[in-house]
Amino acid sequence: xxxxxxxxxxxxxxxxxxxxETNTLMREGVKSIINPFDMYAIEEAIRxxxxxxxxxxxxxxxxxxxxxxxxxxxxMGADEGYLVGDRAFAGSDTWATSYTLAGAIKKINQIxxxxxxLADSGKGHGIDLILCxxxxxxxxxxxxxxxxxTHLNIPQVTxxxxxxxxxxxxxxxxxxxxxxxxxxxxxLPALLTVVKEINEPRIPSLKGLMRAKSAKITALxxxxxxxxxxxxGLCGSPTQVVKIFTPxxxxxGQILKGEIPDITKQLVDLIKDEVN
Amino acid sequence: xxxxxxxEQKMIKELAHKIAEEKIRPAAAKYDISEEYPWExxxxxxxxxxxxxxxxxxxxxxxxxxFNLCLATEExxxxxxxxAVCYAASALGTFPIVLxxxxxxxxxxxxxxxxxxxxxxxxxxxxxxxxDASGIKTVAKKEGNHYVLNGLKHFITNxxxxxxYVVIAMTDKTKGARGASAFIVEKGTPGFTFxxxxxxxxxxxxSTRELVFTDxxxxxxxxxxxxxxxxxxTMRTFDMSRPGVAAQALGIAQxxxxxxxxxxxxxxQFGKAISSFQGxxxxxxxMATEVEAARGLVYSTARMVDAGVKDVSKxxxxxxMYASDVAMKVTVDALQLFGGYGYMKDYPIEKxxxxxxxxxxxxxxNQVQRGIIALKxxxxxxx
Numbered sequence: 001x002x003x004x005x006x007x008x009x010x011x012x013x014x015x016x017x018x019x020x021e022t023n024t025l026m027r028e029g030v031k032s033i034i035n036p037f038d039m040y041a042i043e044e045a046i047r048x049x050x051x052x053x054x055x056x057x058x059x060x061x062x063x064x065x066x067x068x069x070x071x072x073x074x075x076m077g078a079d080e081g082y083l084v085g086d087r088a089f090a091g092s093d094t095w096a097t098s099y100t101l102a103g104a105i106k107k108i109n110q111i112x113x114x115x116x117x118l119a120d121s122g123k124g125h126g127i128d129l130i131l132c133x134x135x136x137x138x139x140x141x142x143x144x145x146x147x148x149x150t151h152l153n154i155p156q157v158t159x160x161x162x163x164x165x166x167x168x169x170x171x172x173x174x175x176x177x178x179x180x181x182x183x184x185x186x187x188l189p190a191l192l193t194v195v196k197e198i199n200e201p202r203i204p205s206l207k208g209l210m211r212a213k214s215a216k217i218t219a220l221x222x223x224x225x226x227x228x229x230x231x232x233g234l235c236g237s238p239t240q241v242v243k244i245f246t247p248x249x250x251x252x253g254q255i256l257k258g259e260i261p262d263i264t265k266q267l268v269d270l271i272k273d274e275v276n
Numbered sequence: 277x278x279x280x281x282x283x284e285q286k287m288i289k290e291l292a293h294k295i296a297e298e299k300i301r302p303a304a305a306k307y308d309i310s311e312e313y314p315w316e317x318x319x320x321x322x323x324x325x326x327x328x329x330x331x332x333x334x335x336x337x338x339x340x341x342x343f344n345l346c347l348a349t350e351e352x353x354x355x356x357x358x359x360a361v362c363y364a365a366s367a368l369g370t371f372p373i374v375l376x377x378x379x380x381x382x383x384x385x386x387x388x389x390x391x392x393x394x395x396x397x398x399x400x401x402x403x404x405x406x407x408d409a410s411g412i413k414t415v416a417k418k419e420g421n422h423y424v425l426n427g428l429k430h431f432i433t434n435x436x437x438x439x440x441y442v443v444i445a446m447t448d449k450t451k452g453a454r455g456a457s458a459f460i461v462e463k464g465t466p467g468f469t470f471x472x473x474x475x476x477x478x479x480x481x482x483s484t485r486e487l488v489f490t491d492x493x494x495x496x497x498x499x500x501x502x503x504x505x506x507x508x509x510t511m512r513t514f515d516m517s518r519p520g521v522a523a524q525a526l527g528i529a530q531x532x533x534x535x536x537x538x539x540x541x542x543x544x545q546f547g548k549a550i551s552s553f554q555g556x557x558x559x560x561x562x563m564a565t566e567v568e569a570a571r572g573l574v575y576s577t578a579r580m581v582d583a584g585v586k587d588v589s590k591x592x593x594x595x596x597m598y599a600s601d602v603a604m605k606v607t608v609d610a611l612q613l614f615g616g617y618g619y620m621k622d623y624p625i626e627k628x629x630x631x632x633x634x635x636x637x638x639x640x641x642n643q644v645q646r647g648i649i650a651l652k653x654x655x656x657x658x659x
Contacts, residue, residue, distance in 0.1 A: 203295055206325035207338055209287050 001054035001166075002112065003045045003129045005078065006101055006148065007038040009062050009069040010138045018244060034069045037133025040194050043201040044163070045131050046077040052166065054128075055079045057108060061089065061101055067217050075204035075212035082108060086221040091234030094139070098147025099236060103227045104220050105130065105152065129171075130191040134159060142193070149191035157184050161197040277568055279575055281347075288329070288344050292351035295320055304356035307481035308627055311473075313437045314359045314481050321352075321363060322392020330367040330516075331374060335382055336390030342516055343578040346523035350574075353527025354534070357631030358481030360524055362395065365433035365482065368517045368639075369396025372442040372458055372509050375516070376501040381460065385440055394439035399429040399487055400510055406431075407644050409444075409510065410453050414489060416445035421496050423447075423459060425467070425489040433638075435485030436470045439463045442513075443487070444506045456506025460498040467492030478630030515588060518639060519578040522595040525603035525635035526574050529567045532603075532628040536560065536610035539625075543615070550613075559613065563606045570599040590652035597645040600635035607632040 011030040019026045034042070045056045058073040060066045061084040070081030084104045092100060109127050130149070135142035142158070149156035161181065162174035172185045176195050204212075222232070230236055254270075256263045281289065299320045307314050321327060329344045331337030345367060352360035370389050373381055373396075388394045405411035414427025425445055429435075441461045448455035461468055471486025500509055537560060540551040550556050573595040580588050607629040611618035618625045636642045 203298065203320060203324050204291065205323060206288065206291060206328065209291060210284075210338075213283075213287075 001048055001052045001128045002126065003048060003054065003056050003131060004105055004108065004127055005038070005041050005045045005056060005058045005073065006130065006132045006145070007042065007058055007060050007069055007073060008035045008133075008136045008138075009033070009060060009066040010035045010136055018246060032065065032068070034072055035133055035136045035138075037135060037137070037194070037196065039133070039201040040196050040198050041131040041133045042073045042076055042078060043199045044194055045129075046202075047199065048129070048163070048166070049077070049079075057082065059084060059101065059104055059108065061085065061092075061097055061104070070217055071212040071215060072204070074215045075208040076202055077208060081215065081217045082220055083217050084220045084225075086223075088222045088229070088233050091237060092232065093237035093239040093241075094141050094143035094147055095238055096232050096236035098144045099151050099231045100225070100227060101144065102148045102151035103225045105148065107220060107225055126189065128188050130154075130189070132191065132193045134193045134195050145191060145193040152191070155186045155190045156192070157186055157190065158193040160192045160194045163192075163198075277571070279571075284339055285344065285347060288339060289347045289351060291324055292326065292348040293354075295324060295326070296351045296355035300352055300355035300359050304359065304481070304627070305624065307356070308358060309480075311475075311480045311483075313483050314362060317359050318362060318392055318395070326363070327366065327392040328390045330370055331386050331390040332382075335386035337386075341578075342519055342581045343575070346519050346574060346578045349520050349523040350527040350530065353524045354531035356481060357524060357528045357628070357635075358479040360527065361433060361479050361482045362437075364517070364520050364524055365397060366395040366438070367520060368513065369398040369434065369438060369440060369442050371513045371516045372398065372500055373440075373460065375512055376458070376505070376509050377460075380497065381500070385460065389440065395434055395437060396440040396442070397432055397434035397438035398442050398513065399432045399435070400444040401431050402428060403430055407641055410456075410507070412444060412446060412456065414443070414445040415449075416447050416457060416459060418447070418496070419493075422493045423496060423499065425459070425461070425492040425494065427489050428471070429487040429489075430471070431474070431484055431638075432487055433482055433484055435483060435487055436473060437483050441487065442500065442509075443489075444510055445489075447503045447506075451504060453507050454504045456510075457503045458500040458506045458509040459494060460500060461489075461492070461494055465492055465494060477633065478627070479634055480630075514639065515592060516581060518592040518596050519574055519581060521635060521639045522570070522574045522577070522592070522599040525596075525599040525632065526567070526570050528628055528632045528635065529563075529570065529599070529603040529606040532607040532610035532625060532632075533560075533563050533567055535625055535628070536563070536613040539614055539617075556613065559609055563609055566602045567606060570595075570602040573598055590649050593640070593645040593648040593652075596635075596639065597642045597649070600632070600642060603632040603635055604629075 009032050012033050017026045049056050056078040057080050058070050058078045059082045060069055063085060067083055070083060074081055082104060084100060089100055132145035146156050157173050157175055159176040160173050161176040163171060164174055165172040169188050170185060171188060172183060175182050175184050256266050299317050303317055325338050326348050328337035329339060329348055332340055349360055349364050352363060373385050389396055400409055402412050416423040416425050427445060439462060443459050443461050444456055445459060446455050447457040467490050469488045471488050474484040476484060540556055541549050543550045577588060577591045577595040580591060611625050611629055614623060614625050617623050
């Protein structure tokens, strides 16, 4: 199986603080880690590779320091890494990010076909599966995964908690709902976002760490990707973060007492007053 | 202190630290109480290639060196001395094969030990032969293509859970110290059974058992090196493993120190954190300096062993003796800093005291170590 895992490097969440003056995250001295949900995606990809053979490619869009996240994924067992980065991509919101990553994935697909590197995967040269974590711990939108699948025009299944069956060109999955789960069958290629219930990420091996240290990370810039300038970076971002703030704690609510018909009347009156 | 570790050494230390914090520390109390063998934790160590640190690359090892073994053992011991000793004792049982095994023996036993699929144990101690190892009574009689073992070993770490045992037995009583030989004995060999499992004060996650040999027939190919080399195999093995024991003690001391420093910051009495009182500060300063001094001895000795320095017996005795004495002192002081809470099993510190004690005793009591150091000094002066 030819699997791509999209990961993001984020500040270690327990340490992050917000600068009250500028309303931005104070990142100095804060350790960078792989987004926790992405760890589950990486682990699942490696497990699929161990079962079915093939290759796991990790991709990240970020500044040069994000390379260490790719190397960490390689130390766990991923085969190669791509760093998608360019000044032109700066300021991207989730729309521009998913557009850019989709472009990168198309490019990686091209490279794989050119290299004929999957002759033994038995599934042709293309990418079979894209795995993402459910959401990033800094942005928390959970939009990029679904955005990528939309740009690539492939099916998406979010909140996957178990891969039940894998057959030629098809997968059956357990998708987590708030109360319960549903079973979904999808054709491949597809994009999945995974939840932490799916597995327990492994600790890297020493040999993996050594391999990761010397692994080749391929850079993908605007030059290689040749994306539409109107859809990347700040230019291509329909949304803009105006303000990040800690919400004020809510004052306690009001408790209404009495029989149900009375309470209902009180509630209706209160709502009427609020509206007016 | 910055020991100017190489990139590879830093990698090993960080990886061992990660395993210690994520897998060992959360399980330490559970195994201390249940005394079950910590296979689950050892499996994680194995999958991270930690068992490969003491086995040459051609047999499945990686980054092989005594220094790296010490780095890993120290980090594991910071989190739990008992679980760490299961790992370190497997190294002890593996060294004789690494140092003296022929190619067939290495090919047969080392790959599984490198993968952590099996663990090893070293067996010399007997009820009547502790510090006086030459007093062993277990015999190995050559009969055709076999040796027949009869005797009893006790206090064997990993006994019962290990698959691969290196056993020291007398092949010729008339030759005294040159009459012992080393054998590889596999668990399940007819005539090889286990006696009781000891109920220990500390390092309770590790298993300590008697080995009973009753007309136990092993193939002649299981002899390590040559007949008569038994004590040489033992001495050379201990030269390699002694820094590891010192590293274990060092890790226990470091772990206790860290817990104590953290606690005194949190504990408030007389309106302040007790860390602001000079008496407490002076205790911490002494503890930290002693741990660092022990570390210096352990790391220097390990480096010498790896560099092939010919005679390290004095230095490795110093490292083992000092690190274990420091571990005992620092863990007891750490418990004192916890005050009444330190005495309660709900808090992790009392376990460190219990785990530290054995490091002053096994692999050569600290009294024997002092004897070695003194004799060496005198010998050097007499030149």
